[in-house]
Amino acid sequence: MASISFHNIAKRFDTAQAVADFNLDIADGEFVVLVGPSGCGKTTSLRMLAGLEQPTGGSIHLDGQDITHVPSKSRALAMVFQSYALYPHMSVGENISFALSLQRVPKAQIVPQVQQAAALLGIEHLLDRKPRALSGGQRQRVAVARAIIRNPKAFLFDEPLSNLDAKLRHSARVEIRKLQQKLGTTTVYVTHDQIEAMTMADRIVVMEGGRIRQVGTPMELYRKPNSKFVAAFLGSPPTNFITGQCIHNNGRVRFVNDRMEIPLNPGVASGEVTLGIRPEHVxxxxxxxxxxxxxxxxxxxxxxGAETLIDIDLGQSQNVTRTLTARLAGQHNLAPGSTLEIGFSPRDSMLFDAQGDAVPEAFA
Structure with missing residues (x-):
């Protein structure tokens, strides 16, 4: 187990800046998830930590030691890839033990370690099979067992569940998180799936355009996103956004558009703003x-069944149809084409300025 620190990390590929000004401290035993859209730099950041890519600026520390230029094989980190990268000509047992074999660990010591790692993942009955005879979920477990047997200082996961169906992804999320909690190993996990991030992480790092946009616990980011981007990215269905103006008039400050008027606190600057409302608050x-x-x-x-999602037409503004999504608990007898009166409380809402940054304590 180990702490991990990124200091001013940058990575450029020719003229493209993949990662810039990446600063992050990960505590010993923490489970941190890097999340963001494709091309945001999350996998590149993980690969720099693993030693598979060399930073063009900054430094990386593992337990206080600078490992920026240390070869990947000497970093005491174990990585689970999206493709699992199993050797097709080897059995499951041989795949799991491969790293120890390279280290010339005696076979008498390898066998019990393989058995122990396989038992943790519930695949001890698969040790003699080849990867082609395994399901996607079983291959994923073999890849994790291969990482565990190395007894690394940290686990690195690069979208390990993206090849699984929805049902298997749910069970695999639970298994990986329970295993990490049992072992207490520092873990850095990359995904584009915000549900994985919300359900697995101690802390989430939201990235966009090669930069960190916000870091915090899942509920901190969900309840108090610091930008419209973070509010849009975390949550399913996504946050509703309604544009309007902050108007100062006769000592009153209000959010105003053609459909509503909401009191705001005096500190909110006048100009274009966007109201954010989670579907469950409609x-x-x-x-x-x-x-x-x-x-x-x-x-x-x-x-x-357990909930009902409704898309509501709020009419057109500048020839653009505006919709609002409501997420209602339980079952509702509602039909398309009918009219519905809906409501939301300002205290459950968010406000963002013209640059997309959150406006704190905006509502009166």
Whole structure:
């Protein structure tokens, strides 16, 4: 186990800046997830930590030791790749033990370690099979077992679940997180799937354009995103955004557009702003509730059993159709084409300025 620190890390490929000004401290035993859209630099950052890519600037420290120029094989890190990278001509047992064989560890010591790693992943009955005879989920477990047997200072995962179906991804998320908690090994995990990030991480690092946009616990980022980008990226269905203006008039400060008016705190600067509302905070209007109310036509209903998703047409603005998604608990008898009055509370909302940065304590 070990702490990891990135100091002003940068990576350039020819004229393209893949990573810039990357600074991050990871505590011993922490599970940190790098998340963001394709091309944001998350995998490049992981590969620099693994020693598979060389930074063009900055330094990386493992347990206080500068490993920036240390060869990959000497870093005491174990990486699980997206493709799993299993040797097809070797059995499962041989794949798991390969790293120890390269180190010339006696076979008598290797066998019990392979058995132990396989037992942790529930694949001890597969040790004599070849990778081609395994399912995707079984191959993923073999790759993790191969990482465990090295007893590394940290685990590095590069989108290890992307090749699995939805049901297997759920069970694999649980297995990997439980295993990491049991072993207590520092883990850096890369994914583009925000559900994986939210459910597995101690802390999430959201990246965009090669830079870190925000770092925090899953609930910190979900409840208090520092930008419109982070608010949009985390959450399913995505956050609703409604554009408007912050107007100062006769001592009153308000969010205003053609459909609503919401009081704001005096500190909010005038100009273009965007209101952010999570779908679960949009509800049918109840007379007893103090809500901002708006009506619209139901465009689409997704009845999912435990919840119902509704797309509501708010009309056109500058020839663009505006919609709002509501996420309602349970089942609802709602039909496309009908009108629904919905509401939301300003205290559950977010406000972003014209540059997309969050405006703190915006609502009165």
């Amino acid at each position: 509800t049918p209007v109840h007379a007893s509730q103090d809500q901002i109310r708006i009506s619209g036509g139901i465009r689409f209903v997704e009845a999912l």
